[in-house]
Every structure is written in C-alpha cells, then in structure tokens.
Amino acid sequence: MKFGGTSMAGTERIRRVANIVRRHQEAGHEVAVVVSAMAGETDRLVNFCREANPLYDPAEYDVVVASGEQVTAGLLALTLQAMGCKARSWLGWQLPIHTDDAYAKARIGTIDADNLAASMAAGEIAVIPGFQGLSEANRITTLGRGGSDTSAVAVAAAVKADRCDIYTDVDGVYTTDPRIVAKAKKLKYVTYEEMLELASVGSKVLQTRSVSLAMKEGVRVQVLSSFIDDDAPLADTIPGTMIVSDEELEGLDMESQLITGIAADKNEAKVTLTRVADRPGAVAAIFGPLADANINVDMIIQNIAKDKGETDVTFTVTQADLVRAQALLEGRKDAIGYYRMLTDPKVAKISVVGVGMRSHAGVAADMFKALADRGINIQAISTSEIKVSVLIDADETELAVRVLHTAYGLDAAA
Numbered sequence: 001m002k003f004g005g006t007s008m009a010g011t012e013r014i015r016r017v018a019n020i021v022r023r024h025q026e027a028g029h030e031v032a033v034v035v036s037a038m039a040g041e042t043d044r045l046v047n048f049c050r051e052a053n054p055l056y057d058p059a060e061y062d063v064v065v066a067s068g069e070q071v072t073a074g075l076l077a078l079t080l081q082a083m084g085c086k087a088r089s090w091l092g093w094q095l096p097i098h099t100d101d102a103y104a105k106a107r108i109g110t111i112d113a114d115n116l117a118a119s120m121a122a123g124e125i126a127v128i129p130g131f132q133g134l135s136e137a138n139r140i141t142t143l144g145r146g147g148s149d150t151s152a153v154a155v156a157a158a159v160k161a162d163r164c165d166i167y168t169d170v171d172g173v174y175t176t177d178p179r180i181v182a183k184a185k186k187l188k189y190v191t192y193e194e195m196l197e198l199a200s201v202g203s204k205v206l207q208t209r210s211v212s213l214a215m216k217e218g219v220r221v222q223v224l225s226s227f228i229d230d231d232a233p234l235a236d237t238i239p240g241t242m243i244v245s246d247e248e249l250e251g252l253d254m255e256s257q258l259i260t261g262i263a264a265d266k267n268e269a270k271v272t273l274t275r276v277a278d279r280p281g282a283v284a285a286i287f288g289p290l291a292d293a294n295i296n297v298d299m300i301i302q303n304i305a306k307d308k309g310e311t312d313v314t315f316t317v318t319q320a321d322l323v324r325a326q327a328l329l330e331g332r333k334d335a336i337g338y339y340r341m342l343t344d345p346k347v348a349k350i351s352v353v354g355v356g357m358r359s360h361a362g363v364a365a366d367m368f369k370a371l372a373d374r375g376i377n378i379q380a381i382s383t384s385e386i387k388v389s390v391l392i393d394a395d396e397t398e399l400a401v402r403v404l405h406t407a408y409g410l411d412a413a414a
Helices: 011-026 041-052 058-065 067-082 114-121 147-158 192-200 208-217 282-292 319-331 355-359 363-373 394-407
Strands: 032-035 087-089 097-099 108-111 125-129 132-134 140-142 164-168 189-191 221-225 241-244 261-277 297-302 310-317 341-353 380-384 387-393
Touching: 011 032, 011 067, 032 067, 032 147, 041 058, 041 067, 058 067, 058 140, 067 087, 067 125, 108 147, 114 125, 125 147, 132 147, 147 164, 147 208, 189 192, 192 208, 192 241, 192 261, 192 341, 208 221, 261 282, 261 319, 261 394, 282 297, 282 310, 282 319, 297 380, 310 319, 319 341, 341 394, 363 387, 363 394, 387 394
Parallel strands: 032 125, 087 125, 097 132, 164 221, 189 241
Antiparallel strands: 097 108, 132 140, 221 241, 261 310, 261 341, 297 310, 341 387, 380 387
C-alpha cells in the first residue's frame, strides 16, 4: 500500500491512513506501506536547498529532501502502534534499497527484502519512506520527484506482493484531470503502455518510472482514493483503476477506445540555441554533456539549415534542471558554437494518449485543428506509436485540455 503527500498531510489524515492499513491487516493480508512526505513538505525542503546554493550538490540535496518521508514513516508507525498494531519503520538504508549514484534521480538496483518479508510474515506492518535509497558509496539517495510510487512498486516486486495499491487524492485514473475537466470519466482498466505514456506526459496519478518498473516486473497496480469513510469497503471489493498487461485485458472490447486520456505537464522549460553549425557532431556536443549531467531532455526540434550552414536547436528540460542546463551550456558555448541561448520556463506539454491510434488515422490532425480553432499556438510537436504531444504557452493549458477532451468525445454524459 502506498499513500501520497495529500493522504499524509497532518496527524488526522495519518490516523485515517493508519485505520485503512489496520483494517487490511485484520482482513488477513500481510501489509507493507510506503509513504510520501506531507503535502508541500518536499517543495519546502527543495526551496531551502535553492536558497542555500542555487547550484546545489545533488548528494547534499538528497540528505535534505529525504527527511520528509522519514518523518511521515515514523509518525504512521507510531499511530499504528497506538491502535494496537505491531508496526515499525524501515528507512531506505535499513533494508537496504540499493541504488546507483545518480543523486536526486537515482535508479533502484536491488532491494534486500529478506528481513522485511520475515517481519511481515510475523504480523508486523512495515512502514517504508518512499523516494529514498542507498548509493554504492553508502550515501542517502532520492529517486526524483514522485519517486515514492517507484519505491512502492519496487518493494511490491521484492516481496512478490499480490498487488500494489497506490492511494492518492483521486479514486482512479481519469480521462484527464477532473479538476480541469468536470466531465472527465474514470477508467476501469488501463494498460501499462498507456499509463506509461500518460505518466510520462504529465498525468500526476502515477510516476513514469513506477509504471515502467511495474510493467517490467509484472506488478499489478491499483489506483485508489485514500479519502474514504472509515467504514468503507476494502480495496479488494471496490477497485479503483487497475493497471494491467495487454494479456489481462484480452477479451475486453478495446477497439472502441480510440483515446484513453489527455495529459498536461507544466513542469517544462524550453531552451533554444541559435545559429548552431550545421555539421556532424554539432547536436551531440549539445546533448552529450546534458546526458552526462543526468539532465533529461524531452522534446527536440532542429530547424532546417539556413543559408550560412547554421541551424537553431530547440529542446525542453524539466524546470528543476533549467538552471543547471543553462550553466552547463554557457560553459560550453565555444565548444558547441552557438550564437545565443533563449529560455522560456512558461510552457506546457499537452498530450493525447491511446492504443487506438495504432489502427486509426487522423488523431494528430484532429488535435491540431481543435487547438487552431481556439487560437492556441503550437511551439513543438513530438509523437510515439500511441501518443501525440505538443508544446504550448503555459497560460493556455487548461483551455487546451478542455478543448481536446471534448474534441475526442471523452466528456461524460450529463
């Protein structure tokens, strides 16, 4: 069971979470719980790091931000104990959860789960802070924002759990954010592949790496709401949205489902390098150093070369990586050979996702027309087999989502 930041925001909500956990154990389940920091706490800690040093050392950043989950893990264990349950916390370094040395965005290698499994078999509820692990150098690492979902799936895989229930502030996966579109519909099933695309393009329900890991390890994931009454039925009887394999969905009528959902991501920043030499190796000189610095690049556009053998290169990074990317590229200006660097942190990525795209033409054309009809300008485009994404001005995010949700017939009947 995994509970997000809104579920852990304060002692009253932690008590409600403890009650949900207790009832599942009483129903005969062996339970491990992964928790996020209290809502807003990680942002507060990140801001402290930025105030201390805008070009912070990622290893020390991890020491600071990992503390949020440690607090909630201890509080939940204490609350469970007050309810008469056997419970204890297991910090990332105590299991341990082994990761690589990519501080602030580490990847999980292995989890030593023998002691954890033995503890659970003995009737003890394990409470594990999400988002954190231990590097080969015995230093605390964090998995990147939203990493608690990845922690939960990894622990579920390590203890061979029947299911990984992700409790959040919504009761399932919707066709889009219900806070933006009131007519959004809850989906009963979503394939790993669709959820992977939705998560990668801004759906806040699950983090990308958690879905990828669930797909790789074959972990069945269920998305549920933790904002339920104390006497509500257990998750076994009232499912939210199940994230499952294509094989598990065989027999269901998936042909009629052209588009699964619309996602929006405002955590994007656009970088443009002007008058880059149009020659072999020029683009590698830009993106190689960014990769070496663990800065993830998303959308990339290279304009057609101009008369002087020069081209403009535009790409996006996360807003958190923008300052580091700027500093790195400015330091390599002569080696890359660009004229000017332009940045824009006020952009958003809007994406349309659905397995039906494989067998239906015109999805992208419909998207472009719907946005054009409302005067929304497209700055960049990227596609995959089951996804079309566009970059637009951040101020037009909500309008774009509503327009596309209606255009693809996803609005729920009144």
